[in-house]
Amino acid sequence: MGNIFSLRAAEDNWQSYTQYAMDSDWFCVVCGGPFNLEGEVYNLDSKERSYQWLFDFRLLGNLSDMLNHRVTGEDAHPANLSDSDDVFLSDKAWFSMTYTGYFCVGDAYGGEIWFDALRKERNSGTLIALHDACISISCRVIEHLQTTRKDNEKTSSLLILNKTLQDRFRNGAHRSPRKDRDLLDLGTTSKTFGPRSVLALNRLEWWGGYFEKFYTNPIHIPNLTCFAMEILHASPNMKDVEKETPHSKREPQGIERLPNELIDHICTYLPAPACIALHRVSKRLFNKVPLDTSFWRNSLLSGNLLPHIWDLDKNELQLPALESTKDWRTVARLLETKRFAISECDARLDDIPNGLWNRCRIWSIMEEAFDDHVSRS
Ligand SMILES: [Zn+2]
Structure with a gap:
């Protein structure tokens, strides 16, 4: 229609x-x-x-x-x-x-x-x-x-x-x-x-x-956080999402040799886009810099993942029940959308608040x- x-x-x-x-x-x-x-x-x-x-x-x-x-x-x-x-x-x-x-x-x-x-x-x-x-x-x-x-x-x-x-x-x-x-x-x-x-x-x-x-x-946008929650609840849990774990046969090089704890610590100082870039450098770093649900949630809440989403209510979205298995990556992916096609948009974006759309x-x-x-x- x-x-x-x-x-x-x-x-x-x-x-x-x-x-x-x-x-x-x-x-x-x-x-x-x-x-x-x-x-x-x-x-x-x-x-x-x-x-x-x-x-x-x-x-x-x-x-x-x-x-x-x-x-x-x-x-x-x-x-x-x-x-x-x-x-x-x-x-x-x-x-x-x-x-x-x-x-x-x-x-x-x-x-x-x-x-x-x-x-x-x-x-x-x-x-x-x-x-x-x-x-x-x-x-x-x-x-x-x-x-x-x-x-x-x-x-x-x-x-x-x-x-x-x-x-x-x-x-x-x-x-x-x-x-x-x-x-x-x-x-x-x-x-x-x-x-x-x-x-x-x-x-x-x-x-x-x-x-x-x-x-x-x-x-x-008073209903922004509520909208993010709706997307979260409408998305399947992370455990249901198939995960890739590529393996590398070559010897580790450069930063790949660092212990996981040190890489974790380095990542706490990096903006989210830099962590994502690091994750994509090689198969070894793919595994050493896991972009798990905590990463997506924390990056989204900090405002440094999506620059146009700077005002999510951290208190509302940091409830323990929302942490472990929820698919924050999908929430981030959908909120990344800035132009909304008249047709063929993801159904989870149908109720986007007018203020966010604007x-x-x-x-x-x-x-x-x-x-x-x-x-x-
Ligand atoms: Zn104006």
């Missing part, structure tokens, strides 16, 4: 309908979500707790962009929360259609400074409005990607985020032809994964309530954007 996403009209009037539905031409360029929930077309409760993160946003840009895009309060200086000297990150901003799309931040004396965001300026960057949650997730993606690079050079994640978005803004070749401000092709739809953001929903999907998961808080979506969008940015640098 077809999913509602497969029923898309071939020629849906995307641009005009999205604009109408959101009652605004302004959206976060990372997630595609709005900064307010005004308007009459929503069949949603704008006071719903899980939607409140949409109201929490900031302005990001180069310091010079902040000055160029300031439309009031020329003598006032907004607080800069950036950790980089070259980047401006405002305090919490607000927005109202009444002011024809200007964004506002407070100054140190209780006054207001208004900014004209995402306006084009010849030979300069712009000021970009982003949800606080989207900035946070983007910075986590960058920090993770930096740990996987070999040069060990650490750069401010906010600086990289700003540079990536500014480059996209300047380079029209990356943009969706349908929308000037759509820096990350959020108005597009994949046949396999469906709409990339709420901007790509058609009329039928809007009224079917499919905006809900795009609007759910991607940072605070976090994974934003994470994938930014991972793709940064990979592309690095390949072009």
Whole structure:
């Protein structure tokens, strides 16, 4: 049976309908979500707790962009929360259609400074409005990607985020032809994964309530641990899973000669991906570095196995009854999924919390954007 996403009209009037539905031409360029929930077309409760993160946003840009895009309060200086000297990150901003799309931040004396965001300026960057949650997730993606690079050079994640978005803004070749401000092709739809953001929903999907998961808080996910438990209980125990124990006929070499106790001790200092890499080096290390259920559980709970899963409740998942034979490897494998196909997804992921689904979506969008940015640098 077809999913509602497969029923898309071939020629849906995307641009005009999205604009109408959101009652605004302004959206976060990372997630595609709005900064307010005004308007009459929503069949949603704008006071719903899980939607409140949409109201929490900031302005990001180069310091010079902040000055160029300031439309009031020329003598006032907004607080800069950036950790980089070259980047401006405002305090919490607000927005109202009444002011024809200007964004506002407070100054140190209780006054207001208004900014004209995402306006084009010849030979300069712009000021970009982003949800606080989207900035946070983007910075986590960058920090993770930096740990996987070999040069060990650490750069401010906010600086990289700003540079990536500014480059996209300047380079029209990356943009969706349908929308000037759509820096990350959020108005597009994949046949396999469906709409990339709420901007790509058609009329039928809007009224079917499919905006809900795009609007759910991607940072605070109250049912995340419960969902991990459900996967655990729905998976067969480890003792039922066939184990491979390859044997090597050659003499042990290098680190393979170390006693098991010492290798165990070394592994306690290594991040989970390094242990997995060590496990795969040779048949002998396959046996000396066993990736048993404790390894998967501890790595998952520590947050260093899956960088987008940093907030499982350790107390809830460290119960003795959940330790010995449960298949934590499968839990990790399923939680590793960040893009969910419309069909043919593992049934244990059917009840994924909306917040986790949204976090994974934003994470994938930014991972793709940064990979592309690095390949072009
Ligand atoms: Zn956002």
